[in-house]
Each structure stands twice: as structure tokens, then as C-alpha cells.
Amino acid sequence: MPRKFKIGFVIPPINDIDVYAQDLGFIAIAANGKLEGFNIAIGGGMGRTDQAPKTYPRLADVIGFADVDKVLQVCDAVMQVQRDYGDRVDRGRARFKYTIDDKGLDWIKAEIEARLGFSLAAARSYEFISNGDPIGWTRGEDGREHCTLFIENGRVIGTVMDGLRVIARIHEGTFRITPNQNLIIADIAPEVRPGIERLMKKFGLDRLNGASGLRLNSMACVALPTCGLAMAESERYLPDLIDRIDTILATHGLTDEPITVRMTGCPNGCARPYIAEIALTGRGPSKYNLYLGGGFHGQRLNKMVLENVGEAAILDMLRKVIAHFARDRQSHERFGDFAIRAGYVAEVKEGRHFND
Ligand code: SF4
Structure with a gap:
């Protein structure tokens, strides 16, 4: 393959893997409790470079439906097309999203079907209602x-780590890290749940899920000091910035309003910022681009509203x-x-117009 190639599976109505950000996404379609197959989405990707308009984030297009037993064939055919037509000269345009826009979606679909x-x-009908994780307790069909x-930002530290270590001694299921940087204590027998809940309370884990609607829907990449590409702080700074935005939200009675906010230390977009309703990407020390207008369930790209600004300008705008x-x-x-409706940003309907 010319470069990395991401594949994801999602079960509506929660788009908790941001399926439209994947090179190849499978959207599960079920009827009467039985999995029938998948809608196929192709061509998502976040990475871009500032001052390089030939690069842009793009959301995947849904091109059709395939039965469950055709999934591997679809993977094979789609990856063959990118293998044969992906850009192997310009690394900045070596992702499948650019191959699709260069060749045209209809041409790519026909090529995939020829190989299939x-x-x-x-495509079958489906609906997403959010791209965050359902926080708290759920019960499976079994x-x-x-x-x-x-x-917060995937940082398991301090008493959270202490509590999880103690829970791990009695927990017979699994721990799962989600694509939204959260953690699932999974596969708990009902009779074990009270013991786990006692430990969660003892170590304060039960309070983690009481954060504001903005914080529960926040995500930052690691950036400084871990990532060599970072130009600004991200996971070490976003919690403080959210404190300040939460103060503004509280004055308007919006503390519990779910709003997605994402921050990265550079434009590469590892925290999938270009889908968030509020996004910040690092430009230099304490300087960010501010984006607004992303879709709450991951269905629309956002648009830059301020470029290369500091916290005061960001908070003024917000x-x-x-x-x-x-x-x-x-x-x-x-x-x-x-x-978008109020005119702060124009709606971005296609990734190739993100930089317009
Ligand atoms: S978005 Fe940039 S700074 Fe953040 S982890 Fe990715 S490459 Fe590093």
C-alpha cells in the first residue's frame, strides 16, 4: 500500500469510531436482531498540512451495501484499488481519500465492483445520533x-490507575480502550457488579462521568512532550481551556449541553479535530487555528474561523x-x-473545499 490504510466497523446509532474518518468503514445493518450486512464507506481521513491546500480532511462516502459474507472480498477489492492507483510519489497525497477525488467516486466504485x-x-438506511461513547453502565444481550x-484525554494516572489496578484483581472480564480515549470495564457478571461499584466509589472512579457535557465530549492528542511533530500543547492544555469554556457555558445554563471539542498540537489531526463542533489545531507555542461547525455525530467537517490565535481571541469568539x-x-x-445557520462559518460539503 502507498501509505497507512484504516478500517473500522461501527454499529448505529452510535458513531463511536468516527466511521467517516476511516479509509474503509463498515456500518452494521441489522434487522430483527440479526446482522444482515454492512453499508460500505470509503475515503475518510483527517491529515492535512497548513499552507498546503492540496491536503485536506475528507469524510468517507457511503457507496453501497454488502452481505456479511462479502466483507473480506470488499476489503480485498478496495485495498487493491488503492494499491494500484494510490499516489506513490507524493507522500502528502498518498492516502485513499486523494485517490478517490483524483479519479472520481463513480470511477473508483466501478473499479471496486469490477474487482469484486x-x-x-x-446502501440501506441507518441513523447516527452521536460520535461519543455512551458513558456509564450498559447491559449486553447476554x-x-x-x-x-x-x-480525560486517555490519561490513566494517579487514583484512577490505583483504582483500576485494584479492580483488575477481582475483574474476570476485560478492559477496553475506546477510540474516544475512554475505558470500558467490560464483561462483568451481574453478581460481581456491586463489588466493582464499591471499588469505583472508593477510588473516585464513579465521579469521572460527572463532568460537563463539553468535557465528556472532548479529546486531545498527546502533542508535547511526547510527539516530535507537535507545535503547541494539546492534552496538557485542553483540560484548563475547558475549565474556562465551561465557565462561559455555565453562565448560559449550558453546562450539560453535549458539544464535541477536540485539540491537536499540529494539523495532522490525530484526535480527529476536523469533525468536532469546536476544534483547535496547534500552529506554534500557545497559538491555534479555531474551527467551528463540525457535525455532532461525525457527519460534517468543520471550518476555520480564526487562524493562528491565542487563548484570549479563542475565548472571545467562543x-x-x-x-x-x-x-x-x-x-x-x-x-x-x-x-453554520448563524453564519459564523460556511458549511463544508466536501473535503476538497475545506481550504476554500
Ligand atoms: S496531531 Fe500532530 S501533535 Fe498531535 S499526535 Fe498527531 S502528529 Fe503529534
């Missing part, structure tokens, strides 16, 4: 219980938009949708 030896069926803990949102939002309107 059959046409994909029409009666086993699962508890998703909000772990103060204005949040106050306007609190005053004029329509029933159930999401923050990202409002930012």
Missing part, C-alpha cells in the same frame, strides 16, 4: 454488564457564539449546526 465481480447493493469511564447559541438556538439544535 458483482455490484454493491444500494446479560453481562459493561461500565464506560470517561478518561463567548460570542455561545451567547448567541443560548439566545437563538432552535429546538434540539446542535452547536455545530447553529454555527
